[in-house]
Amino acid sequence: MARALSAGVLGEIGRLRGLYARSQSALLPALHAAQDEVGYLSEGAMQDVADALGLPLSEVTSVATFYSMFFTEPVGRHKIRVCTNLSCYLNGSEPVLDHLCRRLGIRPGETTPDGRVLVEVAECLSACDEAPVLLADADRHGRLTPAAVDELLGRLE
Amino acid sequence: MAELLLTKYLGQPGREAIDAYLATGGYQAATRALTELAPEGIVEMVEASGLRGRGGAGFPTGRKWKLTPKREGEVRYLVVNADEGEPGTFKDRTLIEGDPHQILEGMLITAFANQVHQAYIYLRGEFFLGYERLRRALRDAYARGYAGKNILGTGFDLEIVIHRGAGAYICGEETALLESLEGRRGFPRLKPPYYPAIRGLYDLPTVLNNAETMAHIPHILRLGPDGYKAYGPPILYSVSGHVTRPGVKELPIGTPLSAIIFEHAGGVRQGRTVKAVFPGGSSSALLTAEHLETPADFEPLAKLGSMLGSSAIIVMDDTACIPAVIRRTVEFYRDESCGKCTPCREGTVWLSQILDRILHGTGRMEDLDLLDGIARNMTGTCFCPLGESVPPSLRASLTYFRDEYVHHVETGACGIAPAAVGGARA
Numbered sequence: 001m002a003r004a005l006s007a008g009v010l011g012e013i014g015r016l017r018g019l020y021a022r023s024q025s026a027l028l029p030a031l032h033a034a035q036d037e038v039g040y041l042s043e044g045a046m047q048d049v050a051d052a053l054g055l056p057l058s059e060v061t062s063v064a065t066f067y068s069m070f071f072t073e074p075v076g077r078h079k080i081r082v083c084t085n086l087s088c089y090l091n092g093s094e095p096v097l098d099h100l101c102r103r104l105g106i107r108p109g110e111t112t113p114d115g116r117v118l119v120e121v122a123e124c125l126s127a128c129d130e131a132p133v134l135l136a137d138a139d140r141h142g143r144l145t146p147a148a149v150d151e152l153l154g155r156l157e
Numbered sequence: 158m159a160e161l162l163l164t165k166y167l168g169q170p171g172r173e174a175i176d177a178y179l180a181t182g183g184y185q186a187a188t189r190a191l192t193e194l195a196p197e198g199i200v201e202m203v204e205a206s207g208l209r210g211r212g213g214a215g216f217p218t219g220r221k222w223k224l225t226p227k228r229e230g231e232v233r234y235l236v237v238n239a240d241e242g243e244p245g246t247f248k249d250r251t252l253i254e255g256d257p258h259q260i261l262e263g264m265l266i267t268a269f270a271n272q273v274h275q276a277y278i279y280l281r282g283e284f285f286l287g288y289e290r291l292r293r294a295l296r297d298a299y300a301r302g303y304a305g306k307n308i309l310g311t312g313f314d315l316e317i318v319i320h321r322g323a324g325a326y327i328c329g330e331e332t333a334l335l336e337s338l339e340g341r342r343g344f345p346r347l348k349p350p351y352y353p354a355i356r357g358l359y360d361l362p363t364v365l366n367n368a369e370t371m372a373h374i375p376h377i378l379r380l381g382p383d384g385y386k387a388y389g390p391p392i393l394y395s396v397s398g399h400v401t402r403p404g405v406k407e408l409p410i411g412t413p414l415s416a417i418i419f420e421h422a423g424g425v426r427q428g429r430t431v432k433a434v435f436p437g438g439s440s441s442a443l444l445t446a447e448h449l450e451t452p453a454d455f456e457p458l459a460k461l462g463s464m465l466g467s468s469a470i471i472v473m474d475d476t477a478c479i480p481a482v483i484r485r486t487v488e489f490y491r492d493e494s495c496g497k498c499t500p501c502r503e504g505t506v507w508l509s510q511i512l513d514r515i516l517h518g519t520g521r522m523e524d525l526d527l528l529d530g531i532a533r534n535m536t537g538t539c540f541c542p543l544g545e546s547v548p549p550s551l552r553a554s555l556t557y558f559r560d561e562y563v564h565h566v567e568t569g570a571c572g573i574a575p576a577a578v579g580g581a582r583a
Contacts, residue, residue, distance in 0.1 A: 019318045021232075021275075021359055027340035028323050032282075053340075066342040066495075068324035069282045081283070085244045086439055086471050087397040089485050123326055123489060124244040125283055128397030128471070129251075129404045138285035 004044030009037045013052045023053045027063055031070055040071040076111035076118030078156045081135040084121050087128035096132050097121065099146040103153060117156060162376045162391050164407040167255035173290040175297035178258035184303055186378035187265045191311045199270035203374065205382035207390060212238055212367030213467045215455050222271055224354040225362045234358045235268050235276035236338065239368040240322050240329040242281060243438040244489060245469030248393040249368040251405045253287040257294035261317065263371030265303060266378060268315045271364050275316050279334050282322040291319055326493035330541050331365050344497050345541035369393055392468055394453065396422040399429065399474040411454040418449065418472055429474040437466025439486040440546030442553040463549065478573040479558040480565055483551055484512040490547050501544025504535040508551065515562060518569030525562055529555055
């Protein structure tokens with residue numbers, strides 16, 4: 001059967017396994033590596049991870065669905081996570097989130113129909129000094145305004 | 158103002174490069190520890206410093222180390238909790254991004270003091286920048302012989318692995334963190350018997366400390382316990398919300414809330430007044446303007462029924478609607494509840510439904526007692542601190558800001574002018 005993960009990622013999972021006394025400890029790092037390659041955790045990707053770590057697929061699925069950063073369905077190429085927790089809420093995160101969703105025509109938790117952007121509500125991103133804050137993929141943007149959101153969207157291909 | 162210890166070099170760009178850290182005396186404390194001091198002596202120094210864990214519970218660090226059994230031939234682990242996520246808290250992320258070697262040096266000293274040879278940093282998954290900086294710092298530490306085999310030629314070995322989380326607030330709870338590090342769902346473990354010091358990672362003795370705690374260790378070694386204590390001892394307050402200069406403030410522990418808010422964080426906007434404060438993240442009981450002269454320290458805040466927790470001070474001015482603030486915190490715990498125990502799983506849902514009804518103008522006066530009753534029933538009955546974090550702020554808000562709930566129920570509307578978009582700095 002064809003593998004969902006490349007030899008490179010499978011090799012990386014083998015390396016990760018060596019960092020721990022028990023191979024299941026490598027599960028979260030392995031799922032990160034798999035998702036980085038495929039874009040989400042397809043059943044094939046999770047099966048490959050299960051095989052590489054000697055775990056049942058049910059265990060891998062159970063763990064993958066517990067953590068909010070793992071996706072078991074295809075999602076947008078870009079992931080925007082908007083913090084709406086207290087300090088951001090007090091500093092205007094709701095208008096920012098509303099503006100973002102209106103611009104993209106989607107609701108929080110949804111991906112644009114062209115598959116470009118996923119918008120999610122994030123819990124406290126530990127950057128309350130820059131409130132309101134969002135993460136666009138790996139980049140943090142703070143002191144957001146609707147205008148800053150427009151500018152950011154213009155830069156995401 | 159006294160010299161800063163932990164945050165002195167945070168503004169320096171490229172601080173994750175080891176040469177920048179070495180140039181300011183970095184790794185000298187670890188070098189002295191490994192070449193001149195006995196492990197037991199270091200434990201004594203840390204205990205004498207009075208350092209209390211900075212993750213929220215405030216357990217004395219030296220005592221925790223002493224509780225970790227050091228049996229010949231048995232593997233021990235060091236696990237650093239860098240899964241910061243308590244709303245309002247951003248000191249660990251700031252240290253990780255701004256001076257990561259300080260944490261690694263603290264880990265090296267801690268590992269030597271506890272004779273540990275394998276360490277893990279459980280890093281919050283969303284800390285992408287922190288991961289890059291920490292990874293770079295760790296690579297440098299290995300390259301220069303401050304991690305790995307035969308460190309500084311002393312024969313002491315320490316492997317350090319950065320382990321990224323994947324989005325789960327509950328994993329900041331230490332036993333849930335260990336479950337997650339073992340590759341499972343982040344469900345907390347029962348205490349006893351699962352105190353990490355005794356039965357931690359893979360059921361083996363584990364020194365589990367917060368990231369900021371690690372950053373204090375090199376300074377304790379460098380200055381000695383008394384020299385370190387002369388700085389306060391120092392603590393990092395994360396100050397945010399309706400203040401004009403939010404940020405991480407390194408101050409002597411016990412600085413009054415009013416000084417932290419007005420002198421160090423710029424106070425609230427012109428023409429506004431402080432209405433309420435969370436002194437220790439959203440898990441701490443809400444305080445009011447009446448309480449601002451209280452020293453931000455463990456005991457004084459506990460006396461008020463609140464807590465220092467992770468020392469995250471969230472300030473609300475008179476534009477904040479307290480029932481709406483409380484709903485936001487309850488929704489957070491509802492969404493992050495792991496679902497293992499009933500009081501937390503169900504209680505948070507019930508509370509948010511009732512708060513929704515009150516804020517939508519369809520609340521009933523008896524809902525106030527209902528909220529309080531559910532909160533009381535969650536107190537002391539939840540499996541872990543997550544569920545226990547919900548009642549304090551809710552119940553304090555019902556005491557101090559009851560009139561706001563009553564106003565919503567009686568009029569169906571909010572009596573508070575909404576905050577302007579752009580918030581405190583607008």
